[in-house]
Amino acid sequence: MYSVKEAFYTLQGEGARTGRASVFCRFTGCNLWSGREADRGNSLCRFCDTDFVGTDGQNGGRFRDASALADHLAALWPHATDRVVPYAVFTGGEPLLQLDEALIQAMHDRGFEVAVETNGTVAIPAGIDWLCVSPKGASRLVVESGDELKLVYPQPDAPPERFSHLDFRYFYLQPMDLAPLSGAGDTMAETVAYCLRVPQWQLSLQTHKIVGID
Numbered sequence: 001m002y003s004v005k006e007a008f009y010t011l012q013g014e015g016a017r018t019g020r021a022s023v024f025c026r027f028t029g030c031n032l033w034s035g036r037e038a039d040r041g042n043s044l045c046r047f048c049d050t051d052f053v054g055t056d057g058q059n060g061g062r063f064r065d066a067s068a069l070a071d072h073l074a075a076l077w078p079h080a081t082d083r084v085v086p087y088a089v090f091t092g093g094e095p096l097l098q099l100d101e102a103l104i105q106a107m108h109d110r111g112f113e114v115a116v117e118t119n120g121t122v123a124i125p126a127g128i129d130w131l132c133v134s135p136k137g138a139s140r141l142v143v144e145s146g147d148e149l150k151l152v153y154p155q156p157d158a159p160p161e162r163f164s165h166l167d168f169r170y171f172y173l174q175p176m177d178l179a180p181l182s183g184a185g186d187t188m189a190e191t192v193a194y195c196l197r198v199p200q201w202q203l204s205l206q207t208h209k210i211v212g213i214d
């Protein structure tokens with residue numbers, strides 16, 4: 001059984017695949033925060049910008065098995081795509097609490113490439129085509145290789161220097177959106193300054209927020 005908060009067709013907004021048409025599957029639940037505002041300050045991840053509680057979002061629900069969820073997601077992809085490989089991004093919440101080899105295989109069977117956005121604290125199943133790891137504060141990182149490491153910046157307890165030796169093709173800093181914290185500060189300027197100082201790190205903007213799409 002899989003629990004999905006929401007699923008939607010949009011453009012990948014972040015990282016190296018920014019701008020690519022994608023079916024997003026947002027799983028319910030996370031191991032670093034309950035999703036309740038009252039718990040935010042005592043959690044391992046405190047700046048989350050996402051509602052991943054329940055199954056009540058658009059195209060959300062509970063799905064009995066991999067083929068039921070894969071059919072549901074594949075139906076969100078538009079039809080005429082002769083020259084493009086369909087792309088599915090699994091996120092959450094923490095997708096690796098639910099994404100398994102059966103679901104990855106079911107997406108491959110339907111012609112999709114499979115991408116994952118993870119906090120890096122859960123072991124990865126086989127078959128993922130694009131892996132984005134986004135380390136969080138003091139949490140213990142178990143995934144130390146992948147395609148892109150996308151660090152939300154700044155996190156005093158997770159400085160970029162701690163991750164720069166890991167086995168990734170791309171290293172991104174993404175300015176922390178302070179809106180969920182109703183905080184003040186210019187994370188954009190700080191992030192740009194770091195990328196200029198240390199060119200290993202590239203700037204990732206949350207472009208979906210800029211253009212106003214999901």
Ligand SMILES: C[S@@+](CC[C@H](N)C(=O)[O-])C[C@H]1O[C@@H](n2cnc3c(N)ncnc32)[C@H](O)[C@@H]1O
Nearest residue numbers: 047048049050092093094117118119134176177
């Ligand atoms: C909501 S998370 C879900 C996937 C997974 N749990 C993770 O943390 O990578 C999706 C992406 O949004 C990023 N993110 C979450 N809150 C953010 C914020 N306030 N500002 C910028 N990026 C944020 C995460 O770091 C992650 O790269």
Ligand SMILES: Nc1nc2[nH]cc(C(=O)O)c2c(=O)[nH]1
Nearest residue numbers: 011012013014091117208214
């Ligand atoms: N458009 C869009 N791109 C995204 N890239 C990562 C997202 C996420 O929440 O995991 C996200 C999201 O929520 N929307």
Ligand code: SF4
Nearest residue numbers: 030033045048093119
């Ligand atoms: S690990 Fe990801 S989903 Fe979980 S609270 Fe942090 S940003 Fe949100």
Ligand SMILES: [Mg+2]
Nearest residue numbers: 049050091214
């Ligand atoms: Mg998001």
